[in-house]
Amino acid sequence: MKRRPMVAVVGAGEADADLERVAEEVGAAVARAGADLVCGGLGGVMAAACRGAKGAGGTTVGLLPGRDRAAANAWVDVAIPTGLDEARNVLVVRAADALVAVGGGYGTLSEIAFALKTGTPVVGLRTWDLPGVVAARDAGDAVARALA
Amino acid sequence: MKRRPMVAVVGAGEADADLERVAEEVGAAVARAGADLVCGGLGGVMAAACRGAKGAGGTTVGLLPGRDRAAANAWVDVAIPTGLDEARNVLVVRAADALVAVGGGYGTLSEIAFALKTGTPVVGLRTWDLPGVVAARDAGDAVARALA
Amino acid sequence: MKRRPMVAVVGAGEADADLERVAEEVGAAVARAGADLVCGGLGGVMAAACRGAKGAGGTTVGLLPGRDRAAANAWVDVAIPTGLDEARNVLVVRAADALVAVGGGYGTLSEIAFALKTGTPVVGLRTWDLPGVVAARDAGDAVARALA
Amino acid sequence: MKRRPMVAVVGAGEADADLERVAEEVGAAVARAGADLVCGGLGGVMAAACRGAKGAGGTTVGLLPGRDRAAANAWVDVAIPTGLDEARNVLVVRAADALVAVGGGYGTLSEIAFALKTGTPVVGLRTWDLPGVVAARDAGDAVARALA
Numbered sequence: 001m002k003r004r005p006m007v008a009v010v011g012a013g014e015a016d017a018d019l020e021r022v023a024e025e026v027g028a029a030v031a032r033a034g035a036d037l038v039c040g041g042l043g044g045v046m047a048a049a050c051r052g053a054k055g056a057g058g059t060t061v062g063l064l065p066g067r068d069r070a071a072a073n074a075w076v077d078v079a080i081p082t083g084l085d086e087a088r089n090v091l092v093v094r095a096a097d098a099l100v101a102v103g104g105g106y107g108t109l110s111e112i113a114f115a116l117k118t119g120t121p122v123v124g125l126r127t128w129d130l131p132g133v134v135a136a137r138d139a140g141d142a143v144a145r146a147l148a
Numbered sequence: 149m150k151r152r153p154m155v156a157v158v159g160a161g162e163a164d165a166d167l168e169r170v171a172e173e174v175g176a177a178v179a180r181a182g183a184d185l186v187c188g189g190l191g192g193v194m195a196a197a198c199r200g201a202k203g204a205g206g207t208t209v210g211l212l213p214g215r216d217r218a219a220a221n222a223w224v225d226v227a228i229p230t231g232l233d234e235a236r237n238v239l240v241v242r243a244a245d246a247l248v249a250v251g252g253g254y255g256t257l258s259e260i261a262f263a264l265k266t267g268t269p270v271v272g273l274r275t276w277d278l279p280g281v282v283a284a285r286d287a288g289d290a291v292a293r294a295l296a
Numbered sequence: 297m298k299r300r301p302m303v304a305v306v307g308a309g310e311a312d313a314d315l316e317r318v319a320e321e322v323g324a325a326v327a328r329a330g331a332d333l334v335c336g337g338l339g340g341v342m343a344a345a346c347r348g349a350k351g352a353g354g355t356t357v358g359l360l361p362g363r364d365r366a367a368a369n370a371w372v373d374v375a376i377p378t379g380l381d382e383a384r385n386v387l388v389v390r391a392a393d394a395l396v397a398v399g400g401g402y403g404t405l406s407e408i409a410f411a412l413k414t415g416t417p418v419v420g421l422r423t424w425d426l427p428g429v430v431a432a433r434d435a436g437d438a439v440a441r442a443l444a
Numbered sequence: 445m446k447r448r449p450m451v452a453v454v455g456a457g458e459a460d461a462d463l464e465r466v467a468e469e470v471g472a473a474v475a476r477a478g479a480d481l482v483c484g485g486l487g488g489v490m491a492a493a494c495r496g497a498k499g500a501g502g503t504t505v506g507l508l509p510g511r512d513r514a515a516a517n518a519w520v521d522v523a524i525p526t527g528l529d530e531a532r533n534v535l536v537v538r539a540a541d542a543l544v545a546v547g548g549g550y551g552t553l554s555e556i557a558f559a560l561k562t563g564t565p566v567v568g569l570r571t572w573d574l575p576g577v578v579a580a581r582d583a584g585d586a587v588a589r590a591l592a
Contacts, residue, residue, distance in 0.1 A: 003217060003227065036226070061226055067242060067381075069151060078184070078209055078226050079151065080243045083381055085363075086561055087534040094215060095228045106576070110557035117530055117550035132550070215529075233511075233527055234413055238383040254428070258409035265382055265402035280402070299513060299523065332522070357522055363538060365447060374480070374505055374522050375447065376539045390511055391524045 005035040006061075007146055008096035010089075010111045011045025011104045011127075019045060019103045022125055024052035025139030026100050031058025033143050038063065038095045040088065041072045041079055045102045050075035063088050063095065090114055098146035100136075101127040121146060153183040154209075155294055156244035158237075158259045159193025159252045159275075167193060167251045170273055172200035173287030174248050179206025181291050186211065186243045188236065189220045189227055193250045198223035211236050211243065238262055246294035248284075249275040269294060301331040302357075303442055304392035306385075306407045307341025307400045307423075315341060315399045318421055320348035321435030322396050327354025329439050334359065334391045336384065337368045337375055341398045346371035359384050359391065386410055394442035396432075397423040417442060449479040450505075451590055452540035454533075454555045455489025455548045455571075463489060463547045466569055468496035469583030470544050475502025477587050482507065482539045484532065485516045485523055489546045494519035507532050507539065534558055542590035544580075545571040565590060 007030045011023055027049035030037045037053045039046040041062020050060040054075045062076035065085045072079035082088040089107060093099065093114040098121040101108055108127065115122045116132045123142045124133040136142035155178045159171060175197035178185045185201045187194040189210020198208040202223045210224035213233045220227035230236040237255060241247065241262040246269040249260055256275065263270045264280040271290045272281040284290035303326045307319055323345035326333045333349040335342040337358020346356040350371045358372035361381045368375035378384040385403060389395065389410040394417040397404055404423065411418045412428045419438045420429040432438035451474045455467060471493035474481045481497045483490040485506020494504040498519045506520035509529045516523035526532040533551060537543065537558040542565040545552055552571065559566045560576040567586045568577040580586035 003220075006217070038228075059226070061228070063228070069154070069243075072151075078207070080186075080209070080211070080228065080239070082239055083242050083383070085379055086558060087379070087531055089558075090531040090534065091228070091230055094231050095217075106557045106561035109574075110554050110561060113550045113554035113557055114530060114533075117554060130553075231529055231531070234410060235383055235386040235527070237410075238386065254409045254413035257426075258406050258413060261402045261406035261409055262382060262385075265406060278405075299516075302513070334524075355522070357524070359524070365450070365539075368447075374503070376482075376505070376507070376524065376535070378535055379538050387524070387526055390527050391513075 005097045005147060006038050006095055007035045007143065008038045008092050008099045009045065009049035009102065010039065010092065010099060010108050011102040012108060013042045013044040013046065015044040015048065015103060019126065020048035022139055023048035023102045026102060026125070026142055027052025027058070028056040029139050029143035031056035033147055035147060036061065038092060040065065040092055041076050043073055045104070047073035047075060061095070063091050086110065093118065093120055096120060098123065100125065100142045100146050101133070103127055153245045153295060154186050154243055155183045155291065156186045156240050156247045157193065157197035157250060158187065158240065158247060158256050159250040160256060161190045161192040161194065163192040163196065163251055167274065168196035170287060171196035171250045174250060174273070174290055175200025175206070176204040177287050177291035179204035181295055183295060184209065186240060188213065188240055189224050191221055193252070195221035195223060209243070211239050234258065241266065241268055244268060246271065248273065248290045248294050249281070251275055301393045301443060302334050302391055303331045303439065304334045304388050304395045305341065305345035305398060306335065306388065306395060306404050307398040308404060309338045309340040309342065311340040311344065311399055315422065316344035318435060319344035319398045322398060322421070322438055323348025323354070324352040325435050325439035327352035329443055331443060332357065334388060336361065336388055337372050339369055341400070343369035343371065357391070359387050382406065389414065389416055392416060394419065396421070396438045396442050397429070399423055449541045449591060450482050450539055451479045451587065452482045452536050452543045453489065453493035453546060454483065454536065454543060454552050455546040456552060457486045457488040457490065459488040459492070459547055463570065464492035466583055467492035467546045470546060470569070470586055471496025471502070472500040473583050473587035475500035477591055479591060480505065482536060484509065484536055485520050487517055489548070491517035491519065505539070507535050530554065537562065537564055540564060542567065544569065544586045544590050545577070547571055
């Protein structure tokens with residue numbers, strides 16, 4: 001048996017319409033590439049990415065900061081309430097073969113940093129400009145680079 | 149949207165044929181009851197439970213102690229390498245609406261204790277005899293009681 | 297440099313006067329044996345053990361479940377708010393060379409189970425009667441056995 | 445009872461002589477300010493900061509990534525082996541009232557990000573230039589700003 005790759009899509013829990021559109025396209029591209037999507041399970045970029053993945057027939061996993069599974073957005077298939085608060089960011093990174101960061105604040109920055117620290121590839125769209133983060137042109141390009 | 153219940157099946161990573169048969173029946177019963185199965189993702193009772201769930205058309209989640217997704221048994225749909233070692237036992241319990249313990253050693257005992265501490269129902273089959281653990285007659289009975 | 301041994305004293309956050317007296321004697325015995333004391337940092341058995349250790353000139357560490365250092369009892373020298381809730385029990389065990397359990401409920405049981413799982417010696421006073429737990433006669437005996 | 449403040453000093457496990465000198469001065473300034481020092485417990489910036497704190501009569505805490513207390517540098521008073529690998533970075537931040545970052549790579553960046561995410565003040569010396577990080581002139585200035 002060959003396991004499907006797992007791509008993390010990370011970004012802020014509140015996002016403007018433009019960024020959500022990008023995140024939705026990234027989610028759809030993840031699913032079309034035959035990968036599963038993992039994220040923090042909440043709103044904003046996370047919800048948009050899950051919505052995109054589900055629309056394209058994919059599977060979505062949400063690693064929630066709190067202890068209530070009901071906090072997951074409606075497009076999460078497998079909701080795991082970790083109860084670790086922001087420490088769950090480390091688990092999102094560990095769960096993934098590659099990370100696509102879409103916009104994002106300090107929480108996203110922590111996930112990028114953990115990924116770079118542990119050698120997980122990071123592709124960025126309108127996110128932190130850091131050495132080691134591969135800038136992508138668009139959603140399709142981001143997922144292609146993440147899975148390269 | 150209504151999320152399916154999540155049942156944890158916990159037990160040792162090495163088990164005899166009898167216990168594996170019980171675990172497989174528990175996994176199948178979880179799937180037939182319309183619930184998802186979460187476990188520690190490794191062998192023995194965990195693998196047998198996942199095999200049973202997949203045979204009955206269910207979905208399985210494995211929260212692995214290490215950092216390598218490839219350590220998951222072949223019947224895990226969603227493998228999450230936590231890198232937390234035994235601390236992942238806490239996450240298995242948090243992820244579940246109810247726990248079914250099948251046999252088991254000290255690791256299983258820690259999961260039973262965490263569940264009882266946090267108010268998650270625990271049903272047992274040939275496992276630790278503790279106040280708070282509901283003894284079940286067989287696999288079907290165990291899952292029925294877990295979801296009651 | 298030789299590091300002092302670290303002994304975990306575990307037990308419930310609420311305890312009767314008898315059990316608190318035992319816990320205080322255990323804490324004092326830990327300090328007199330030249331070991332540091334680690335615990336969950338809260339009340340009941342934890343506070344009594346810390347009080348005993350401080351009265352005997354020892355050093356105390358509290359690994360708190362929440363995020364507020366102020367939740368530590370007054371006899372904790374080093375208070376570490378982990379924000380991991382009950383998962384901090386795993387850290388208390390990992391931090392210790394040996395565990396002394398005084399009374400206790402399900403949380404204490406989880407700590408005993410983790411210790412036995414990972415090969416850390418467990419000595420018990422009026423606690424869970426389990427294979428692997430060494431029953432002690434009194435506080436002094438418990439600490440002597442823990443450090444043996 | 446009033447608890448002493450806790451300052452985290454974060455930075456790379458390998459550092460050049462210049463950066464170690466700065467870290468040592470930061471550690472000494474933390475101790476002279478009457479605060480305890482918490483860090484990741486290993487070498488480089490962490491060891492230098494602990495050495496500085498001990499030289500000035502302070503108390504040092506090391507939250508180690510692995511499970512072996514012996515991995516702590518020689519100037520750590522209280523060594524806590526967390527077994528959480530890089531996830532222990534989150535605990536270092538949670539344990540602190542303020543963070544002083546000295547140089548540093550991606551691990552340090554993750555700690556800065558977690559601190560900014562959770563509202564813990566961050567002061568930097570020759571470290572990541574990010575919005576929210578207060579740049580300090582020297583070690584004394586850094587600790588003064590951290591405790592302001």
